[in-house]
Amino acid sequence: MDTCIIKLNVLNLAFGKVSKEYYAPALGGIMLSIGIRLSIDDFALAFKRPLPLSVGYIAQYVLKPVLGLLIAKIFRAPSMFYAGFILTCCVAGAQLSSYASFLSKGDVALSILLTSSTTISSVLMTPLLTGLLIGSVVPVDGVAMSKSILQVVLVPVALGLVLNTYAKAVVNLIQPIMPFFAMACTSLCIGSPLAINRNQILSSHGLMLLFPILTFHLVAFVLGYWFAKFPFLRQDESVCRTISLCTGMQSSTLAGLLATQFLGSTHAVPAACSVVLMAIMGLCLASFWGNGSRIRDIALLI
Template sequence: MLSIGIKLSINDFALAMKRPVPLSVGFVAQYVLKPALGVLIARAFGISPMFYAGFLLTACVGGAQLSSYASFLSKGDIALSILLTSFTTISSVLLTPLLTGILIGSVVPVDAVAMSKSILQVVLLPVALGLVLNSYAKPIVAILQPVMPFVAMVCTSLCIGSPLAINKSQILSIDGARLVLPVLVFHTMAFTLGYWASKIPIVRQEEEASRTISLCTGMQSSTLAGLLATQFLGSTHAVPPACSVVVMAIMGLCLASFWGSGSKIRDLPSLLVQKTSSIASA
């Protein structure tokens, strides 16, 4: 979260006010469409109670920092990606506990106030610190920026590996195997909804912005979801976020590379036909 803050400045917030439509579309996609999608998929696939709350929590967090890199690869709108990730991350202090309480409060008791305090410590304070450093201590930021990707990689690896290792038996169980398909479907639909929501005529965006909104919607901060699940729901509920981190990273970067190579969504059917034909002829 500190790495998000050191990329921000006061001018970024002024820039956001000049671009309310794409930010609003991305915000709604992440905090309205995605939670609703999580509920529908969880019920449609009958996700096990030991994973249900963690799966929905994963659908209720903001965008991941990795989406900015994916936007770069996709030749998308990088400035929009950074702003959207920043605003959804900051908003998670209020919206993630609120949505979690509404969607899973009746299934698993959720202390929304305690969760808000935890997100405040994990998210808002590091982002605010980064913003202050970037505004008033540029030399310190110049020292921190080169090492932040490595620190983020180590922290993310620990957050992913810990719940996976602790819940190894559950993951290898029948219920664990049944979790893979819902996670794949969830991310596939999130990328799709994020893209086409930005193509609705009344809010229609340029292709670069649509790609960015798609990537920010499909690549959510599963690491934060894992931390919250471990702290407030139990270790087994941290399994869906941990699986989500792997899936969203692979799918998001593959989609970004697809767009970055010059391909477009409308070209996908013909590309699949060509690929199938070449495999058959071989």
């Protein structure tokens, strides 16, 4: 048994070292996989559907950061994780939400547009929100954070867009392997903070962090859905499902990278936990909707 534990620790340390070294390139690979799915027509479509896109954007960058701040205060998040938790609530939507929207019979085109717009604007929005919400607790270098996001997010997305626009032959050639490439990059991004911070995650403070993260994602899914259902908005059911999934699922991998670079590796723990929990919760919700179930059915049953 002791031998197995030693081997597991060695593997964790090795994986953590390797994934930490290639964490930023791996995240850039994920963003490249988003970029090659975009075209100029997608952005033109955004201007034709300003209301649902605006609703999702507000839910992403207004409602969710405020929700994260309230939950951190209510649960009295430990100071060693506080800044990382808030940062996790201020990043763009996750590309996995597009797949979840497909499973839920939602609006996949809207999900892609919303994920793309929040990802591109994260260069400005994430440092701005992080500075406003945690700048008084932990110093945040907004300019350096913007440069980092520019390198690992905007440049790969722009490269993918250029390839998809002017080099269709190249895109058609690499398209079949991109899902496997994105999966490998995602595994590195998830495994890095988990492996590096496994001791903090398994500590008493780390286990207590699961409750605020679970609460945050659960409320974010509900808030995103009913916000789009407001009487003065009244979006279609498919749009409400998409906004719910995009609100509850954010790019925690980006949060982990930024936390490691600018706040310290300990602050990457909330992002590491969030990656796993939001993926499980989001895909379960998408399967619930995809099987024909509705939120109102739960309310009537209760």
